[in-house]
Amino acid sequence: MSDSIRNFCIIAHVDHGKSTLADRMLQMTGTISDREMTEQVLDTMDLEREKGVTIKASAVRMSYTAKNGRVYELNLIDTPGHVDFNYEVSRALLACEGALLVVDATQGIEAQTLANLYMALDADLVIVPVINKIDLISARPDEVAQDISSLLGTSPEKIIRISAKDGTNVDQVLESIVCDVPPPIGEDDAPLQALIFDSHYDAYKGVVAYLRVFAGSIHLSDTLRLMAAGVDLKPVEIGVFAPDMHPMEILTAGDVGYVATGLKTVSECRVGDTFTHAAQPAEAPLPGYRKVKPMVFAGVYPVEGEDYGNLKDALEKLQLNDASLVYSPETSQALNFGFRCGFLGLFHMEIIQERLEREYDLDIVVTAPSVEYEVLVRSGETLQISSPAKLPDEAEILEVREPWMKIQIISPTEYYGTIMDLATRRRGIFREQDFPAPNRVQLSFDIPLSEIIVDFFDELKSRTRGYASMDYQFAEYRRDDLVKLEVLVNGESVDALAAIVHRQDAYHKGQALVTKLKSIIPRQLFDVPIQASAAGRVISRATVKAVRKDVLAKCYGGDITRKKKLLEKQKRGKKRMKMVGSVEIPQEAFMAILRLEEE
Amino acid sequence: MMMANYSIYLHIPFCHHRCSYCDFNTYAGQEQRIPAYVEALCREINLAAQSSPNPLAIHTIFFGGGTPSLLPPEQLDKILTALRQGFTFQQDMEITLEANPGTLAPGYLETLHELGFNRLSLGMQSANPEDLALLERQHQYFEVIQSVKWARQAGFNNVNLDLIFGIPHQTMERWQATLGLALGLNPEHLSLYALTLEHGTPFQRWTERGLIPLADDDLAADMYEWASERLDTAGYCQYEISNWARRKTDGDIYACLHNLQYWRNQPYLGFGAGAHGSAAGYRTADVLGIQAYIAHCAGGSGKPFPTTPATITSTPIDRRTEMQETMMVGLRLTEEGVSARRFKQRFGESLAEVFGNEIAYLVGLGLLEWAGEDNETLRLTRRGRLLGNQVFMQFVGD
Numbered sequence: 001m002s003d004s005i006r007n008f009c010i011i012a013h014v015d016h017g018k019s020t021l022a023d024r025m026l027q028m029t030g031t032i033s034d035r036e037m038t039e040q041v042l043d044t045m046d047l048e049r050e051k052g053v054t055i056k057a058s059a060v061r062m063s064y065t066a067k068n069g070r071v072y073e074l075n076l077i078d079t080p081g082h083v084d085f086n087y088e089v090s091r092a093l094l095a096c097e098g099a100l101l102v103v104d105a106t107q108g109i110e111a112q113t114l115a116n117l118y119m120a121l122d123a124d125l126v127i128v129p130v131i132n133k134i135d136l137i138s139a140r141p142d143e144v145a146q147d148i149s150s151l152l153g154t155s156p157e158k159i160i161r162i163s164a165k166d167g168t169n170v171d172q173v174l175e176s177i178v179c180d181v182p183p184p185i186g187e188d189d190a191p192l193q194a195l196i197f198d199s200h201y202d203a204y205k206g207v208v209a210y211l212r213v214f215a216g217s218i219h220l221s222d223t224l225r226l227m228a229a230g231v232d233l234k235p236v237e238i239g240v241f242a243p244d245m246h247p248m249e250i251l252t253a254g255d256v257g258y259v260a261t262g263l264k265t266v267s268e269c270r271v272g273d274t275f276t277h278a279a280q281p282a283e284a285p286l287p288g289y290r291k292v293k294p295m296v297f298a299g300v301y302p303v304e305g306e307d308y309g310n311l312k313d314a315l316e317k318l319q320l321n322d323a324s325l326v327y328s329p330e331t332s333q334a335l336n337f338g339f340r341c342g343f344l345g346l347f348h349m350e351i352i353q354e355r356l357e358r359e360y361d362l363d364i365v366v367t368a369p370s371v372e373y374e375v376l377v378r379s380g381e382t383l384q385i386s387s388p389a390k391l392p393d394e395a396e397i398l399e400v401r402e403p404w405m406k407i408q409i410i411s412p413t414e415y416y417g418t419i420m421d422l423a424t425r426r427r428g429i430f431r432e433q434d435f436p437a438p439n440r441v442q443l444s445f446d447i448p449l450s451e452i453i454v455d456f457f458d459e460l461k462s463r464t465r466g467y468a469s470m471d472y473q474f475a476e477y478r479r480d481d482l483v484k485l486e487v488l489v490n491g492e493s494v495d496a497l498a499a500i501v502h503r504q505d506a507y508h509k510g511q512a513l514v515t516k517l518k519s520i521i522p523r524q525l526f527d528v529p530i531q532a533s534a535a536g537r538v539i540s541r542a543t544v545k546a547v548r549k550d551v552l553a554k555c556y557g558g559d560i561t562r563k564k565k566l567l568e569k570q571k572r573g574k575k576r577m578k579m580v581g582s583v584e585i586p587q588e589a590f591m592a593i594l595r596l597e598e599e
Numbered sequence: 600m601m602m603a604n605y606s607i608y609l610h611i612p613f614c615h616h617r618c619s620y621c622d623f624n625t626y627a628g629q630e631q632r633i634p635a636y637v638e639a640l641c642r643e644i645n646l647a648a649q650s651s652p653n654p655l656a657i658h659t660i661f662f663g664g665g666t667p668s669l670l671p672p673e674q675l676d677k678i679l680t681a682l683r684q685g686f687t688f689q690q691d692m693e694i695t696l697e698a699n700p701g702t703l704a705p706g707y708l709e710t711l712h713e714l715g716f717n718r719l720s721l722g723m724q725s726a727n728p729e730d731l732a733l734l735e736r737q738h739q740y741f742e743v744i745q746s747v748k749w750a751r752q753a754g755f756n757n758v759n760l761d762l763i764f765g766i767p768h769q770t771m772e773r774w775q776a777t778l779g780l781a782l783g784l785n786p787e788h789l790s791l792y793a794l795t796l797e798h799g800t801p802f803q804r805w806t807e808r809g810l811i812p813l814a815d816d817d818l819a820a821d822m823y824e825w826a827s828e829r830l831d832t833a834g835y836c837q838y839e840i841s842n843w844a845r846r847k848t849d850g851d852i853y854a855c856l857h858n859l860q861y862w863r864n865q866p867y868l869g870f871g872a873g874a875h876g877s878a879a880g881y882r883t884a885d886v887l888g889i890q891a892y893i894a895h896c897a898g899g900s901g902k903p904f905p906t907t908p909a910t911i912t913s914t915p916i917d918r919r920t921e922m923q924e925t926m927m928v929g930l931r932l933t934e935e936g937v938s939a940r941r942f943k944q945r946f947g948e949s950l951a952e953v954f955g956n957e958i959a960y961l962v963g964l965g966l967l968e969w970a971g972e973d974n975e976t977l978r979l980t981r982r983g984r985l986l987g988n989q990v991f992m993q994f995v996g997d
Binding site: 550564570574 | 841874985989991
């Protein structure tokens with residue numbers, strides 16, 4: 001049976017057309033009708049459609065009649081397209097035997113293409129390269145084919161050139177999957193080993209685990225065991241995605257499908273865990289499981305205190321689908337009651353923030369993101385500090401360590417200098433350079449994570465006119481001379497504005513921050529002094545002068561409706577600001593530390 | 600039962616030229632449509648008068664624009680005749696015409712006075728040629744002097760001058776000179792408006808492109824405060840955020856009764872393109888364009904009061920909204936403010952019950968105060984006059 005199955009994924013840089021290609025294949029195999037074809041079916045969340053990237057992996061089974069007349073079961077496993085979700089990508093790759101490598105004919109190879117390609121090669125996948133967007137005038141498929149060829153050794157003329165948008169040559173891609181990607185191997189009667197590569201929460205069926213069966217088979221009546229979590233369960237339902245959940249009686253080796261577990265939290269059913277039979281367990285789980293750790297932390301606070309309960313509910317619900325989101329209650333003097341949330345990266349944080357605002361309709365204040373510091377104090381204890389305000393007094397500290405990353409930047413060679421400059425300004429240490437294709441350079445650096453989360457990617461994009469791409473991995477914790485930069489507004493220290501910075505940068509960052517805050521904090525009914533201090537010394541100060549004039553001109557010709565609308569708008573703006581002491585501070589201010597470079 | 604006196608606003612949307620700061624509903628180069636427009640206006644007046652449940656008594660009429668002084672006397676006469684037919688004129692009517700200096704002549708002003716106009720509001724704006732040029736006003740300062748002189752000769756004893764401060768490049772000295780020259784003309788009434796950047800005006804575009812400097816709010820505040828003192832010395836009483844009036848011999852002041860009607864949230868009907876009304880529990884607005892207005896009036900028949908065929912929006916005002924609006928406009932009156940007693944009479948609930956929290960908060964900030972006999976007048980403090988929005992916004996929305 002399993003020799004008619006093909007399990008594959010698509011790897012591509014953001015915007016290179018992964019979802020469009022998936023759509024076209026779904027249409028051509030009749031998996032969904034043209035009428036059902038809302039754009040990019042695999043991305044079901046609104047946000048994904050807007051951001052043009054797939055946030056959560058998804059899987060779909062297609063039935064394809066090949067040119068040889070046989071019917072094949074093609075399982076497409078969609079992978080997240082962003083570096084924040086590297087671990088999820090690695091698990092999804094493991095569930096496949098082949099990968100379509102989609103490269104944009106106008107953009108060429110980019111950092112995430114490479115990073116994902118290396119991961120796919122690590123997972124021993126057969127790579128089927130595809131050049132997309134040949135319909136565009138600016139397409140240069142020959143050049144891109146050369147680049148891919150020098151990377152993979154595939155001869156340039158064998159690389160399929162397609163337009164996913166208008167469907168050109170997509171049939172060749174389907175044939176190539178059948179011919180080039182090997183069928184899964186695995187014995188149906190061996191002890192069960194099934195890899196979880198994704199999950200979602202369903203209100204009726206509990207956590208639905210997306211899995212790939214490597215050995216053995218799953219019947220609905222089986223008692224299953226999650227090997228890492230140590231949880232036994234009876235499935236509520238098993239089945240495949242076609243493309244919606246379609247119940248089946250049995251899943252056998254090689255299949256991609258789902259188990260509805262009835263579990264109430266995704267944390268009991270994590271990506272990378274292995275299902276086996278409780279009665280006849282496998283000797284060992286599938287390799288590579290790890291619990292993902294959040295890398296970026298930020299305070300999330302309701303603008304109105306009474307929304308605290310709603311925010312808590314919303315975070316709980318989001319966590320049902322997203323085990324990598326962590327949160328714990330936090331109290332800020334400035335912002336009162338809220339949560340310290342941990343995210344995989346900045347992108348993940350943005351998604352959560354937007355979902356809280358849009359899907360849960362919450363007015364929230366998010367503080368500037370921070371990394372998690374390790375702080376060795378005099379007592380000999382090592383503290384994990386993810387909130388800058390919580391950094392102990394300097395006299396208590398023996399050393400502060402911060403997370404360092406390895407980053408790879410791929411760019412046209414002409415931007416070599418400006419990338420070097422950017423990375424070294426951000427305390428980056430140059431490691432190596434490589435030229436993966438003519439006119440393209442890959443630069444590798446070690447760099448503190450705290451420097452990347454502060455606007456690094458935007459700056460990189462602007463310096464390279466959008467041509468550079470970036471990938472990064474955690475390296476290690478390193479000690480450095482780090483101090484707390486505190487901000488006092490109206491004489492009071494505002495904990496949510498504090499930051500941890502390198503001692504050398506404290507002075508100019510303090511000054512830039514005060515200048516920035518002065519431009520962001522609106523004039524109030526009284527003078528508002530703003531000060532920055534580091535290590536107990538005031539570095540910079542400025543005053544937001546009291547507003548003196550704020551009044552409407554006449555209500556012309558008795559038209560008070562228009563003036564009233566203006567007042568209502570002004571009032572709503574005021575409401576969205578956070579009262580800190582007696583000062584109204586807009587949300588923007590809490591992100592000011594991220595935007596200092598613009599000054 | 601005593602009926603509340605009504606006021607009537609008539610909008611005349613014609614101008615020779617659109618000034619660079621103006622976003623009012625007015626159109627340049629459409630003067631050939633004046634006869635048809637006046638005909639439509641008279642029809643709207645007739646239909647509204649017929650639809651009112653009982654004959655309405657009116658005590659003020661205000662011709663605003665645009666440039667009402669572009670209308671020939673016979674057209675103004677037609678409008679007044681329509682009004683006299685439809686409504687009962689009270690004793691001591693106040694009938695105001697807005698006029699641009701430079702559009703007036705002695706004979707014209709005499710005819711206006713004979714027709715019953717008794718208050719003239721002149722758009723002087725500034726005495727400085729550079730200010731006038733930037734504002735794209737179509738007159739010179741000497742024409743203001745002439746207009747006032749001719750108005751006096753024609754018998755007008757209630758003249759207002761509109762002035763603008765906070766004009767780009769305008770210095771304090773220049774503003775002081777303008778106000779001094781305006782006072783030299785001895786007007787009964789002065790309106791001082793801070794220049795506002797309005798969306799879609801040449802001023803806004805010029806500012807965005809950096810051609811003219813952004814308004815300096817602090818300088819504008821200084822100008823306002825200086826003017827308040829200067830006018831006080833000159834014997835003018837401030838009665839509204841932007842309005843001052845001289846004392847009459849009987850001790851009363853030359854306040855603009857028509858505008859008081861708005862600020863006291865009393866009823867008024869608005870006729871003409873883009874005119875707003877507030878009556879019988881509704882706020883209404885007429886269609887904006889000249890041609891659209893003419894077409895609406897020509898084609899339509901009577902509608903339930905206070906709407907007419909030209910009405911395009913009609914918003915019911917519930918009691919809560921009426922209370923909010925009473926605060927928002929009433930607190931503009933710097934002396935009279937909002938009377939707790941009259942509020943209770945009008946709404947049956949006390950100010951403290953309805954807006955206790957808002958008032959306590961604003962009094963705490965030093966923006967509102969209790970004053971007058973029995974301390975029952977709620978009004979802006981001196982500081983609050985320039986920070987009115989901070990006050991008014993507390994009384995709008997949810």
